[in-house]
Amino acid sequence: MRAITNKISKATSTPKGKIIFFGIVIGLLAISAGALVYWSFYRKQIVRTKLEDAVRKKSKGLYQVHYDKLAMDEVAGDLVVTNFSIQYDPAKYKAMQEAGSTPPALLKIHIPSIIVSGVKTPRALLNKEIVGKNLQIINPVIDIIYTYAGRDSARNVPTKEVYEEILGDLNLIKIDSLLISNASITTRDIKTGEIKVELKHTSVQLQDVMVDSTAWADTTRLFFSKQADIRASGISWKSREKPYLFGLDSVHLNSTSKQVRIGGFHIDPLLAEDAFIRSLPRQEDRFDFSIKGITISNMDFPALFNEEIFADSIKVETASFKIYRDLGYKSGIRGPVKIFPHQSLLKIPVPFRLKKLVLANTFIEYKERAVISRQAGKVQFYQTNAVITNLTNRQDAAAVNNTLTVDIRTRFLNKAPLRVIWKFYLFNPDGRFDITGNLGAMDATQVNALTVPMAPARIENGRINSLSFNLAGNSSNMTGDVKLLYKDLKVSLLQKDEETRKLEKKKLASFAANIAIKNSNPSGKKDEVRTAHVNFKRDKHRSIFHLSWKSLYTGIKESAGIKNK
Known part of the structure; x- marks a missing residue:
């Protein structure tokens, strides 16, 4: 530093040197001021254009981006976006249908508030790296609409590396903390509009998030993060074939403890016993199940999000299993050949391995309405x-x-x-x-x-x-x-x-x-x-x-x- 100072002092010791030096300084200041004015005036338009172009390019023109307000602080590296939304273009979707390139699902996303803080702007401009402190996505509403079309309709994992899809033209994305709070997520059928799966009051907190080829290969990371904490107050979905509602209550996943805690899992018949039986094409069982206080220990989270389930144990605090059958209802109509429970396990498409499942304080009831007496007997286990x-x-x-x-x-x-x-x-x-x-x-x-x-x-x-x-x-x-x-x-x-x-x-x-x-x-x-x-x-x-x-x-x-x- 002293050598540089000495050189500057020597160069400016003559009148000509002073003129040249101050000319360079003034020129640099003018360029910087001009760039700052230009950036201050056009920054929002630049961000908007880049963002819209990126979304349009990635979706082949299917999606459009809208937001009400964008506020930036270049010095602090902060960004606030309000009422951000992504909508699909119905006209473009129709054109894709006619061209035989219908996507398997459509998205509608509305986010009231997005807050980004501590972004290092020089790294973003010079190195194509986004490095920041915090990203908050507040109260998002995500609607996933299944079209059940396209050659990829049954594919869950993209063929291209996920990190490449996220990065695009960037080399690195690194965030100290990412928080999604109070999200509402639904999936529905495009033909009927009926909700298939619903997640309520969902929050996701990720620590030390890094997206690049190194992080992708790091098996200790989940969602590109070193620590992940995911919570949902409720997840529910309906059966496609029978009048049942399935539900999970108070779901909590924590990658650090390798635990999943679930307040309850339930299978609720949507009709009373006799009405349920009469709704079926043949004689079958009616199930009414409730399982509470579920703890899954030593869960392999990277495997879980790769569609594999590996864990040491599941413990259940209390449960109730009720089964009802009317032997007098359509007894002459034969159903399909039944397979045993351990044979059914082998047909589950997701690979799984669980060392132990412990059920405590469980009530089991098999209720059967007889043909002759038309009364119901109950086999109960307490x-x-x-x-x-x-x-x-x-x-x-x-x-x-x-x-x-x-x-x-x-x-x-x-x-x-x-x-x-x-x-x-x-x-x-x-x-x-x-x-x-x-x-x-x-x-x-x-x-x-x-x-x-x-x-x-x-x-x-x-x-x-x-x-x-x-x-x-x-x-x-x-x-x-x-x-x-x-x-x-x-x-x-x-x-x-x-x-x-x-x-x-x-x-x-x-x-x-x-x-x-x-x-x-x-x-x-x-x-x-x-x-x-x-x-x-x-x-x-x-x-x-x-x-x-x-x-x-x-x-x-x-x-x-x-x-x-």
């Missing part, structure tokens, strides 16, 4: 706790361990402890699975909540000491052993009175039934325990639960001395 391990649809993971295990501990009808272990063999061509279980002691009359509407039969007396079963199922049948230990069993068979429409006791049939039924198992102290050997043929149009329950019920009847026809 205080259910379940641990599911090795959930995956990846063949490489199944090659190491192909057994998906479901270990359930519950209270049957809230009266007796029940433990059931399911084992599903992944990628088995015959859909193989096993069930073992044990039911504790209970008063036999407490089962009347099931037997009266479903059998119809009423247990007048008796004690169930235990029930154990070991069954193996596949796509064709279920086989195995069922052992029911009970004492002093007495039943009454029921029929519906045509006048009162109530279930009345069939005296003669009940007398005959009690003769046929062995009132205890074992019958005496020295008698052997009767064990039923089950071989039940599967109805391929019914679920795995129907196969399992009917096989178990067949074994229970045989244990009681009732011959299955």
Whole structure:
């Protein structure tokens, strides 16, 4: 610095040198002043033109940009844009349709306020680099309209590198903090206008955002950032085929903790039980599910946004699963062949691997309206706790361990402890699975909540000491052993009175039934325990639960001395 000062002093020591020096200084000041005046006068028009040209070029003229006000501070590097919007041009869209180049989706975006601060203007001008401190996008409303057209309609990941699409002619984009607050995002069908998915009160906070080839290759980054925090108060969508509304409440994703927290997930039928059943073309189940307090741990976020799901565990604080079926509704109409749950997992298009799923404090109810009595019986399980391990649809993971295990501990009808272990063999061509279980002691009359509407039969007396079963199922049948230990069993068979429409006791049939039924198992102290050997043929149009329950019920009847026809 001193050398430069000495040279300037030496050069200006003569009158001629002074004139030349001050001439250069004045010239530079004049150029700078002129540039500043020009920039101050035309800056907004330059920004507007560049922005509109960029959007028009990228979208091939489909989109137009509008905003009300743009305020800039070059010294501080600040920019404020109000009422920014991007709209598609209907005339251009129609022309693209006629030309056979219809885009798979259209966008409508309105942002009341965009605030950019701390942008280093010289780097933007000289190095084609945008480096700044903060970017805030406040209260954006984003409407995604699906046209379901174009060759890329099913593509989720662009063929070109994402960072190249974002950068355009720039070499680098670097922002210390990016905040999107209170966003509303909807997707809809262009033909019906019906909302498909809706995200409410969504916020995204990204720290240390960098967009370039280096950041793209950095596997520790998510959305080009070192830290990502995403929240949404609610996400909802409707089923395409059946009257259901699906929803997620209070969603929170944090890349630092590698956790996802969800306040609740629910499947809500949009019609009451009977109205829902009548809306279906054939006999099917109606689901009403509610899952609360969901925590996903050690989530692989880069994989998640590459359409893969890898996590260590999911824990659920409480849940309720209710299923309803009317056996008298269109029973003659056959539906499609049902596949088992572990076979359904393999058909999910997104690769996933989950080590453990833990359900706590869960209520399960299967409600079935019978054909003869037209009454509904309920199989209910209270205080259910379940641990599911090795959930995956990846063949490489199944090659190491192909057994998906479901270990359930519950209270049957809230009266007796029940433990059931399911084992599903992944990628088995015959859909193989096993069930073992044990039911504790209970008063036999407490089962009347099931037997009266479903059998119809009423247990007048008796004690169930235990029930154990070991069954193996596949796509064709279920086989195995069922052992029911009970004492002093007495039943009454029921029929519906045509006048009162109530279930009345069939005296003669009940007398005959009690003769046929062995009132205890074992019958005496020295008698052997009767064990039923089950071989039940599967109805391929019914679920795995129907196969399992009917096989178990067949074994229970045989244990009681009732011959299955």
